Amino acid sequence: MDLQWRGIYKIKMVKNAGIFFFALLLLAISSCKFNPNLQGKGTESIQGIWEEDSVDYQNELLQYSRHQFRFSCDSVYLTIKTFAKVNTYADSCFNNGSWTEYAKGTYLSNGDTLMLTTTFTKSNFKQKISGCYRVGQYLPAFIIRKNTGDSLYLESLKQHLNIKLALKEKTVCVQKPLN
Secondary structure, eight states: OHHHHHHHHHHHHHHHHHHHHHHHHHHHHHHOOOOOSBOOOOOGGGOEEEEEOOOTTTTTOSEEEEEEEEEETTEEEEEEEEEESSOOSOHHHHGGGEEEEEEEEEEEEETTEEEEEEEEEOTTSOBOOSSSSOOSEEOOEEEEEEEOSSEEEEEETTTOOEEEEEEEEEOOOOOOBOO
């Protein structure tokens, strides 16, 4: 009698294990899906072209930068115009104290924080490997102090400078396929 119960017990164990693995397989298959082959939508309230018209205390600063942000879906294109009274670069790069840098990448807006993951580029937003000024990654983070729809106030977490941006052109995200 004892052997008979052991056999029945083993059959039930195998049957239960089979049901368990089948259920687990169904769960795994139904939970998997491919990500869409489209860029993300980004944050609707900041889509467009934003420009910084002036910088606080720019006449007192030895060097300052004015920014232009172009938010397009989850992408950002950044133009940084720098003005300097003191030469910190090679003479061929100093350009009488004014120069422009470009960066492109993606952004993430989460609550009151705006984080950019960008790379310095040439003026056509193609990869910059060498040259004057900065190369490589540019990873600024900002606190969004105020967004009124036509003005955007950011505070840099690294430099603790305020950036007051005015909306120059509102755009709507048209998602493009990823290459």
